[in-house]
Amino acid sequence: MSVQGPDPHEGGRRITSERLRTAVAAVEARSSGSSDLPPLAPEAHDAATAALRLLRHRPRSEHELRERLLGKDHTPDAVDEALGRVRVWGLLDDADFASEWVRGRRRRRGRSRGALERELREKGVAEVHIAGAVSDIDESDEHEHATELVRARLARRTAASRRDADLQGERRRLVAFLGRRGYPTGLAMTVVDAELAAQVSP
Known part of the structure; x- marks a missing residue:
């Protein structure tokens, strides 16, 4: 070869x-x-x-x-x-690599902007390329993405489990779920509270 x-x-x-x-x-x-x-x-x-x-x-x-x-x-x-x-x-090409990493990890793993930045730094990507790769992710995008993740998680539960759920336990699990994907605690709690409230509303 x-x-x-x-x-x-x-x-x-x-x-x-x-x-x-x-x-x-x-x-x-x-x-x-x-x-x-x-x-x-x-x-x-x-x-x-x-x-x-x-x-x-x-x-x-x-x-x-x-x-x-x-x-x-x-x-x-x-x-x-x-x-x-x-x-x-x-x-x-580190700029292309960073862009592809952000797109793939966000789509498949639901990673937050902060988590993606940390992952790229661990791979030795220059800050200028990291900034370019995450430039389209703003606060509203983070909120929307976190909401989609929580809704998808809740949608997998059965109607019976939703009725019998320990809301505080569910809240802790969902906040931790978002935390593992790099979402700040404040944002995670806001999103989870809103989605749980929607679940129990008549």
Whole structure:
């Protein structure tokens, strides 16, 4: 397998997991003679090959990918050269990574803005990219999202369990549920109280 292929990134299209897998496959399928890029040093070639294997599974931040490669005993110089080539191929962009992370984690896990910011910091994403990724999430969005989560949770309960529910216990569980997704306690209590009141209203 050669990793000397040209940039497979389609201009202006965000690298999602599916597009990333397609782009990685395109790079791996290229013959070395088809590239106008200089060959990588042998150690960097090995590191770039390992990077492509990691990127087949999901997008990663540059910091995350660097740490994984260093953990596989690739030298820092080889990792630097490999990551430079991966960027040229369009497979490594922290701004795109942050945007995709926010969209996916918010949709599938219901994460709050604060929780998403913390997760991205843990992955070594720069503050400027984090700010851009969460810029569309304001206080009203947080309230609406938390309300949807609580309503979905309550909707799974049977009519009998709603009648027999210990409201204080239910309140604690729902507030904790939102707290695990990063929502502030004050917001969580406001949303939960409103939705529980709606449940018991005639």
